[in-house]
Amino acid sequence: QVQLVESGGRLVQAGGSLRLSCAASGRSFSNLVMGWFRQTPGKEREFVAAIRRNGVTTYYYYADSVKGRFTISRDNAKNTVYLQMNSLKPEDTAVYYCAAGGSYSKREYDYDDWGQGTQVTVSS
Numbered sequence: 423q424v425q426l427v428e429s430g431g432r433l434v435q436a437g438g439s440l441r442l443s444c445a446a447s448g449r450s451f452s453n454l455v456m457g458w459f460r461q462t463p464g465k466e467r468e469f470v471a472a473i474r475r476n477g478v479t480t481y482y483y484y485a486d487s488v489k490g491r492f493t494i495s496r497d498n499a500k501n502t503v504y505l506q507m508n509s510l511k512p513e514d515t516a517v518y519y520c521a522a523g524g525s526y527s528k529r530e531y532d533y534d535d536w537g538q539g540t541q542v543t544v545s546s
Contacts, residue, residue: 424448424522424535431518431540434510438544442505444520444537455523456496456503459530460516461539467519469528471505483526488514510544517541 430442444456457472471494472483482494493506503520518540521533 424451424454426520426522426535426537428518428520428537428540431542433543433545436510436512436544436546438510439506439508440510440542442507442518442520442540442542444503444505446501446503446520446522448535449522451501452498455526455533456494457521457523457527457533458494458503458505459519459521460514460542461519462516467530468516469530470518472526472528473503474526481526483528485528507542510542512544512546515542515544 425447427445430440434440455472455474458470459467460470461467469485470488471492473494473496474481491509496503520537522535523533
């Protein structure tokens with residue numbers, strides 16, 4: 423099991439930037455696939471981005487809605503994954519969740535462990 427704690431969410435104006443952090447503890451972090459999802463009231467969690475490592479190669483995955491604006495990264499020495507969000511739009515407003523799993527997927531059900539979420543609000 424992995425414990426995940428997100429931070430960095432806040433109110434920001436449209437066009438602004440935020441960096442979310444997710445600190446992990448428990449299982450070996452470097453072997454985990456780490457993902458970011460987001461959720462708005464009344465909707466299912468939506469895949470945002472994921473990162474995995476295969477040997478010396480790191481793979482990055484993004485939802486079309488955030489491609490070119492968001493960047494996922496990880497620091498294995500700090501057991502932390504980040505989501506850099508630029509050019510934010512009001513439609514990016516959501517609770518953002520960090521997730522850990524054993525293999526890459528865009529489906530929330532394929533991730534084993536979740537953080538408590540951090541609220542991002544983008545004002546127009």
